[in-house]
Amino acid sequence: MHARKIKEGIEAICCVHWERRLFDALIPLPDGTSYNAYLIRGTEATALIDSADPELHEDLLEQLQSVQRIDYVVSQHSEQDHAGAIPVVLERYPEAKVLCNEKARDMLTSHLQVSEERIQIVQDGGTVSLGGKTLTFVYTPWVHWPETFCTHIPEDRILFSCDFFGSHLATTDLFVTDEAQVYEAAKRYYAEIMMPFRKTIVKNLDKLDGFDFDMIAPSHGPVYDRPQFILEAYRDWTSEQMKNEVVLPYASMHGSTEMMVKHLVDALARHGVTVHAFDLTVTDIGKLAIELVDAATLIVGTPTVHVGPHPAVYYASHLANLLRPKVKYAAIIGSYGWSSKAIEQIAGLIPNLKVDVLGTVLHKGMPNESVYRELDELAAAVAKAHREDDAVVT
Ligand code: FEO
Numbered sequence: 091m092h093a094r095k096i097k098e099g100i101e102a103i104c105c106v107h108w109e110r111r112l113f114d115a116l117i118p119l120p121d122g123t124s125y126n127a128y129l130i131r132g133t134e135a136t137a138l139i140d141s142a143d144p145e146l147h148e149d150l151l152e153q154l155q156s157v158q159r160i161d162y163v164v165s166q167h168s169e170q171d172h173a174g175a176i177p178v179v180l181e182r183y184p185e186a187k188v189l190c191n192e193k194a195r196d197m198l199t200s201h202l203q204v205s206e207e208r209i210q211i212v213q214d215g216g217t218v219s220l221g222g223k224t225l226t227f228v229y230t231p232w233v234h235w236p237e238t239f240c241t242h243i244p245e246d247r248i249l250f251s252c253d254f255f256g257s258h259l260a261t262t263d264l265f266v267t268d269e270a271q272v273y274e275a276a277k278r279y280y281a282e283i284m285m286p287f288r289k290t291i292v293k294n295l296d297k298l299d300g301f302d303f304d305m306i307a308p309s310h311g312p313v314y315d316r317p318q319f320i321l322e323a324y325r326d327w328t329s330e331q332m333k334n335e336v337v338l339p340y341a342s343m344h345g346s347t348e349m350m351v352k353h354l355v356d357a358l359a360r361h362g363v364t365v366h367a368f369d370l371t372v373t374d375i376g377k378l379a380i381e382l383v384d385a386a387t388l389i390v391g392t393p394t395v396h397v398g399p400h401p402a403v404y405y406a407s408h409l410a411n412l413l414r415p416k417v418k419y420a421a422i423i424g425s426y427g428w429s430s431k432a433i434e435q436i437a438g439l440i441p442n443l444k445v446d447v448l449g450t451v452l453h454k455g456m457p458n459e460s461v462y463r464e465l466d467e468l469a470a471a472v473a474k475a476h477r478e479d480d481a482v483v484t
Contacts, residue, residue: 093129093153094264096313097246097305099223103127103138103153105146108260113171117282118376121275122260125171126309128250129154130243132220135161137189139241139250140309141175150175151182159183162210162218164225165190166252167238168197172309180208189218191229193237214239228301230254230294232287242301249303253283254294255320257311266312269319274380275311276320280327281379286414288328295324332386332416334476334484338367339378339410340391341400346425346456351391353462354423357469362484363387363476370402375409382415386482387472388443390436394426398435407439418482419475420445421468425453448472 093101106124113119125142127150138160142150154160160183165173168190176198180186187210190198195211198204212218214229226242233254241250257275266272284291298321306314306321314320336358342348348369355365366381382388388410392403399407420443422433433450449468453461476482 091149091153096128096264096307097248099131100243100246100248101129102264102307102313103129103150104264105142105149105153106260106262107143107146113258118374119258120374120376121258123258123310124260126307128307129157130220130223130225132223134219134221137162137164137218137220137225138179138186139164140166140172140252141179143171144174147175147178151178154179154182160186161220162186162225163188164241165194165198166241166250166309167235168194168201169235170201172252173198173202176204177202180204189225189227191227191237191239197237228297230297232290233294234283234287240298242303244302247303248305248307249298249301249317250307250309252309253279254308255306255314255324256308259311261312263312265315266319272312273323276323277327277383278376278380279310280324281383281413282376285379285383286412288414288416291324292328295321295328327383330416330481332418332482333364333384334362334482335364335366335381335385336387336389336472337378337381337385337417338365338389338391339370339373339403339406340367341370341393341402342391343393343395343400346453347391347393347423350423350425350451350453350457350461350465353457354389354465354469357466358472361469361473363469363473370400370406375406378406379409379413382410382413382417385415385417386476386479387419387421387448388415388417388445389421389423389472392422392424392432392436394424394430394432397429397431399424399432403436404439407436411440411442414442417443417445418479419448419472421447421449421451421472423451423465423468425455425457427455446475448475
């Protein structure tokens with residue numbers, strides 16, 4: 091790739107990682123990703139905002155080939171995929187200083203062994219003039235690390251947001267061309283790493299309301315030249331409102347739990363409740379995270395392995411607990427061979443979810459008519475809870 095102009099004196103340096111399929115050994119990347127750095131040329135100084143994952147550092151350096159001098163490297167976020175190539179940039183540009191905040195200083199020196207002497211601390215609201223372009227630093231913590239900040243250039247009405255508003259998407263598109271595609275990728279990104287910090291993100295969004303910009307340049311995925319699109323999506327995802335939806339992750343070993351799940355899905359659908367069911371043995375965990383963003387209810391379906399839940403259910407329950415979605419209701423269903431403590435164990439796995447448990451249906455062996463009646467009653471209870479809750483849009 092070549093550096094590409096997004097505004098006068100501002101170029102995007104996109105290192106596209108087409109083949110990457112897993113992030114942090116945890117997060118699936120079905121569409122790859124990109125690491126975007128931005129080169130800002132003022133009349134007196136030049137700055138590079140963020141860098142790239144070290145795996146693609148040669149791509150980054152190649153795109154900087156014609157740049158003779160960099161005065162500042164702005165490190166908005168210390169995670170490797172944006173800061174990991176800073177050491178090689180500093181090596182090539184010995185005059186460059188790293189601009190970061192106090193929290194990031196410790197991370198950059200300990201994780202990436204950046205020399206303290208190369209670091210210049212900036213404060214929330216602080217500015218650095220490049221000549222005709224004023225870098226203004228806006229502290230936006232917990233999107234998803236504690237040190238993260240955005241950079242605003244008032245003269246160009248542009249906001250650089252690093253992970254905030256980003257999308258894992260390998261693309262040659264410089265700007266968003268397909269909003270539906272970017273919406274899904276950005277929602278996946280929000281769900282997987284930012285959802286646990288929803289309330290802080292609302293405060294960050296409020297803070298950004300005070301800045302004037304017509305473009306958001308994130309460090310993953312395409313640039314937003316219609317920022318309202320992603321700002322409205324974030325307002326929706328972080329709002330207190332939930333949707334009339336159930337997320338139903340499950341596993342089934344011999345078919346009994348699956349029969350219960352299928353019956354419950356049908357009963358909920360007949361009540362007008364949208365269900366997102368996921369067989370955890372084949373599920374992309376990112377899809378599950380996306381659906382947890384809006385749902386009002388989580389129902390877990392599990393068979394019993396020895397006396398506890400299936401390991402895949404264990405994992406998904408733990409993950410849901412970490413992601414802290416805004417779900418308000420929960421239920422557990424499943425089956426067992428001779429005895430089970432699955433319900434107690436699953437309940438113990440989700441202490442972060444402040445939910446009303448609307449029911450549990452646990453049955454020995456294949457479900458019978460009485461189990462199906464219990465599942466019908468559970469579906470009716472879920473639909474009623476959604477209907478009567480003002481925070482649920484029905
Ligand atoms: Fe894209 Fe938190 O790094």
